[in-house]
Amino acid sequence: MNKKSFGSRLVAAPYLVWAAIFVIVPLLMMAYFAFTDNSGAFTLSNMAQIGKYKKAFGVSILYALAATIVTLLISYPMAYFMTKMKVSSQRMVMIIVMLPMWMNFLIRTYSWISILANTGIINTFLKSIGLRPLHLINTPGAVILGMVYDFVPYMILPIYSVMSKIDKSLLEAAEDLGSNAFSRLRRVIIPLSMPGVISGITMVFVPSVSTFYISQKLGGNKNWLIGDAIEYLFGAGPEYYNIASAISLILMVMILLCLAVMSRFSSDEEGGVII
Amino acid sequence: MLKKSVLLLLSAIILCCTLSACGYEYMDIELNRTYTKNLAGSELNVYNWGEYISDGSDDMMDVNREFERITGIHVNYTTFESNESMYSQLKSGGVSYDIIIPSDYMIERLKNENMLKKIDVSRLQNYGFIYDEYKSLFYDENNEYSVPYNVGMVGIIYNPELIGEPEHSWKTLWDEKYRDMSLNFSNPRDGFMTAQMILGQDLNTTNKADWDAAAELLKKGKGVLQSYVMDEIYGKMETGEAAIGPYYAGDYLTMLDNNEDLKFFYPEEGTNIFVDAICIPSSVKNYDAAMLYIDFLLEPEVALHNAEYIGYASPNRAVVENPDYYYYQDEILYPAPEDMPPTQYYHDIDPEIRSYYENLWIDLKLY
Numbered sequence: 105m106n107k108k109s110f111g112s113r114l115v116a117a118p119y120l121v122w123a124a125i126f127v128i129v130p131l132l133m134m135a136y137f138a139f140t141d142n143s144g145a146f147t148l149s150n151m152a153q154i155g156k157y158k159k160a161f162g163v164s165i166l167y168a169l170a171a172t173i174v175t176l177l178i179s180y181p182m183a184y185f186m187t188k189m190k191v192s193s194q195r196m197v198m199i200i201v202m203l204p205m206w207m208n209f210l211i212r213t214y215s216w217i218s219i220l221a222n223t224g225i226i227n228t229f230l231k232s233i234g235l236r237p238l239h240l241i242n243t244p245g246a247v248i249l250g251m252v253y254d255f256v257p258y259m260i261l262p263i264y265s266v267m268s269k270i271d272k273s274l275l276e277a278a279e280d281l282g283s284n285a286f287s288r289l290r291r292v293i294i295p296l297s298m299p300g301v302i303s304g305i306t307m308v309f310v311p312s313v314s315t316f317y318i319s320q321k322l323g324g325n326k327n328w329l330i331g332d333a334i335e336y337l338f339g340a341g342p343e344y345y346n347i348a349s350a351i352s353l354i355l356m357v358m359i360l361l362c363l364a365v366m367s368r369f370s371s372d373e374e375g376g377v378i379i
Numbered sequence: 380m381l382k383k384s385v386l387l388l389l390s391a392i393i394l395c396c397t398l399s400a401c402g403y404e405y406m407d408i409e410l411n412r413t414y415t416k417n418l419a420g421s422e423l424n425v426y427n428w429g430e431y432i433s434d435g436s437d438d439m440m441d442v443n444r445e446f447e448r449i450t451g452i453h454v455n456y457t458t459f460e461s462n463e464s465m466y467s468q469l470k471s472g473g474v475s476y477d478i479i480i481p482s483d484y485m486i487e488r489l490k491n492e493n494m495l496k497k498i499d500v501s502r503l504q505n506y507g508f509i510y511d512e513y514k515s516l517f518y519d520e521n522n523e524y525s526v527p528y529n530v531g532m533v534g535i536i537y538n539p540e541l542i543g544e545p546e547h548s549w550k551t552l553w554d555e556k557y558r559d560m561s562l563n564f565s566n567p568r569d570g571f572m573t574a575q576m577i578l579g580q581d582l583n584t585t586n587k588a589d590w591d592a593a594a595e596l597l598k599k600g601k602g603v604l605q606s607y608v609m610d611e612i613y614g615k616m617e618t619g620e621a622a623i624g625p626y627y628a629g630d631y632l633t634m635l636d637n638n639e640d641l642k643f644f645y646p647e648e649g650t651n652i653f654v655d656a657i658c659i660p661s662s663v664k665n666y667d668a669a670m671l672y673i674d675f676l677l678e679p680e681v682a683l684h685n686a687e688y689i690g691y692a693s694p695n696r697a698v699v700e701n702p703d704y705y706y707y708q709d710e711i712l713y714p715a716p717e718d719m720p721p722t723q724y725y726h727d728i729d730p731e732i733r734s735y736y737e738n739l740w741i742d743l744k745l746y
Contacts (some may be wrong), residue, residue: 156741156742156745157745159745162714163746196396216602217614221618221620222559222620223618223620224620231394232389239559242559242605242606321387321611323391324604324605324606325565325606325607325608325744326601326604326606326607326744327746328744328745328746332744333741333744333745336741337741337743340463340737341463341467342467343730344737357569
């Protein structure tokens with residue numbers, strides 16, 4: 105039934121061409137590299153070497169989970185209170201949330217160095233009022249903080265946009281039927297905002313698990329996350345493209361698995377964006 | 380109307396900035412040889428390290444523009460970040476260059492892979508300015524493929540305000556006293572070098588057990604380090620975030636401009652020395668212009684501006700022996716023979732050994 109007109113296909117064409125060249129072809133290349141050696145012959149040896157990276161995989165996933173949870177804890181109440189504001193204030197707050205995204209994330213990450221460093225803003229302040237400086241930079245906490253800071257808008261925006269569409273009359277009905285504020289939140293707002301939460305989690309978890317710059321700058325570059333390993337290997341020369349592709353492929357499969365598990369928890373409401 | 384006046388002011392500022400940037404004046408330079416304009420209108424593609432030529436900032440000479448003015452040859456100048464990235468660009472064959480400036484071991488590799496064109500040094504009138512000690516080195520024993528451009532050595536920079544006077548040894552980077560204050564290189568070759576020197580190894584050893592031992596030592600030191608860095612060391616040393624770390628001597632002088640507390644030593648175990656030299660790749664399109672360019676870089680005044688801009692040691696006697704040279708008799712760039720540490724060059728290493736130590740390095744950096 106869903107017959108598409110020639111016109112609508114034509115409109116979709118630029119993106120389809122784009123996707124084919126910049127999404128499908130690179131994926132195929134990655135898969136090709138992952139299962140071949142330097143001479144282009146089929147091999148499984150790249151996959152066999154993955155074991156060495158298992159700890160980096162595990163730590164990356166843990167960090168990304170931590171960052172996602174913290175981001176969610178910050179973003180959900182924020183999005184909720186945004187919907188309670190006057191429309192004009194909502195617009196203002198929205199701009200404030202998006203403002204950092206107008207700047208390149210590399211620069212934003214770099215500026216955290218000057219905040220967290222031993223000679224940075226926080227510690228200089230602590231020392232000036234006679235307190236002991238804190239060890240902030242080059243810790244897992246600093247890396248997770250960097251991820252949270254960089255990705256928090258991607259969590260707030262989808263939750264806010266789903267939440268602001270919740271029909272007010274549903275809440276009024278719940279109130280009329282005797283539910284208090286807490287149970288309205290638990291039984292109406294949270295279930296109805298789940299699609300936004302799920303897409304927010306996706307948009308924070310996926311870039312966090314594969315990030316490579318934040319951990320090098322804020323984590324001391326001593327222990328690589330999996331993204332750092334991939335970046336290093338691609339930079340080390342063409343002879344490492346195969347193993348780097350194999351790691352990337354595994355990472356992608358793992359992300360897909362995580363997302364599949366996650367979407368189990370969500371009801372299949374409209375409005376949620378998965379991947 | 381406020382908006383409009385702000386806009387006007389902004390555009391005036393932008394205009395002023397652009398105009399002042401155009402205020403470049405050609406230098407009145409004295410040339411040692413005469414340059415023809417026979418090749419005027421042709422193009423020369425130069426591929427060099429970033430920040431590795433005097434570019435007209437700080438009232439210094441813009442070397443490429445001077446060359447264009449004197450010869451009429453148009454210079455297309457591009458930069459690379461590492462020998463390896465330069466190599467893969469050249470190898471891919473998508474681009475052609477007339478001039479490249481790689482380091483010693485990379486010249487050895489390029490030469491062995493027939494990727495370099497011979498340079499007839501007898502045609503270079505300024506070649507005599509190059510000290511003999513930088514000629515006939517391992518990567519080009521007969522001086523057929525390269526002309527030295529810069530010389531450098533690795534040493535240790537430290538901040539005596541924070542840690543006093545350390546022992547002049549690579550072992551300081553392992554010292555528990557400097558926990559969370561010391562840095563090391565984040566590239567494998569230089570990183571391994573720091574451990575290899577302590578172990579008294581040949582930096583170009585093909586014995587895998589040597590590399591294993593060096594990796595073991597690096598692993599031991601990892602917990603003490605604050606981080607592995609490359610150019611981030613500038614900020615970390617200048618602000619006092621880190622107190623001790625190894626880098627290239629010429630770059631120490633740049634850091635000193637921003638933090639005069641910093642000091643420098645060459646570790647007594649010895650260190651790496653390197654030469655970056657001018658070469659002509661075999662894919663050259665404008666050989667005669669390339670020869671002219673090499674001669675121009677050797678011109679005493681041009682070489683002086685480059686040496687002062689870059690801050691590395693020069694192999695050019697007209698620079699080193701010029702009392703007006705900013706780094707004249709600088710004891711870090713040009714240590715007296717008795718202060719000279721033992722030095723070793725990096726050679727091009729067999730691919731199997733290279734991938735062996737790369738893997739050890741990856742193990743070091745993984746959790």
